Amino acid sequence: MNPVIIIIIDTIILALWLMLPAYITNMSAVFFSGKTPIDRGIYYGKNRLLGDGKTFEGLVKGIACGFISGIFLHLFVAEYLNLHPFGYSTSLSFLVTLICLTAGAMLGDLFGSLIKRRAGLKPGASLPIVDQLDFVAGAWLLLFLFAREWFIEFFSLEIIITVIVITPPLHLLTSYIGFKIGKKAVPW
Numbered sequence: 393m394n395p396v397i398i399i400i401i402d403t404i405i406l407a408l409w410l411m412l413p414a415y416i417t418n419m420s421a422v423f424f425s426g427k428t429p430i431d432r433g434i435y436y437g438k439n440r441l442l443g444d445g446k447t448f449e450g451l452v453k454g455i456a457c458g459f460i461s462g463i464f465l466h467l468f469v470a471e472y473l474n475l476h477p478f479g480y481s482t483s484l485s486f487l488v489t490l491i492c493l494t495a496g497a498m499l500g501d502l503f504g505s506l507i508k509r510r511a512g513l514k515p516g517a518s519l520p521i522v523d524q525l526d527f528v529a530g531a532w533l534l535l536f537l538f539a540r541e542w543f544i545e546f547f548s549l550e551i552i553i554t555v556i557v558i559t560p561p562l563h564l565l566t567s568y569i570g571f572k573i574g575k576k577a578v579p580w
Contacts, residue, residue, distance in 0.1 A: 414497035417458025424453035443515035458494035492534035500530015524560035
């Protein structure tokens, strides 16, 4: 096989591997939507702060799913695939990184909703790029703030570009699936 194609495939696999806990967190929150809105029905101007779609149940269960998947990836799958980006010198570093990936994904998603509400968009309205990459930005921000060495070591320019390119189609695909099975009101 062409060496360039091998490098591209390896880069995509590593990018997916690094972001998988954040991806799972973002995707899982939709499946665990709850009844308790995070904004508690508070309005800011004419619009709700976040809307009914952002619930405490989705937040907690989404983070938990991403966190558990990160532990599973680290403990069981890394050895099999010979991928060890989560191989830390201390378990505390591993836990901090997982918290940053998962909680950051949810905070980014919440911030994206806040931006949409401030722009006057109703819950479920489409805002391209923000809808697909807000959770990535949140995860990266927390990683940069609290796990900077790890972030700099593993998120090379190639990985960053790869994540930015592959995330929107992956997000749209999972959103469409969520829409088709009745977990999302809109297919984006």
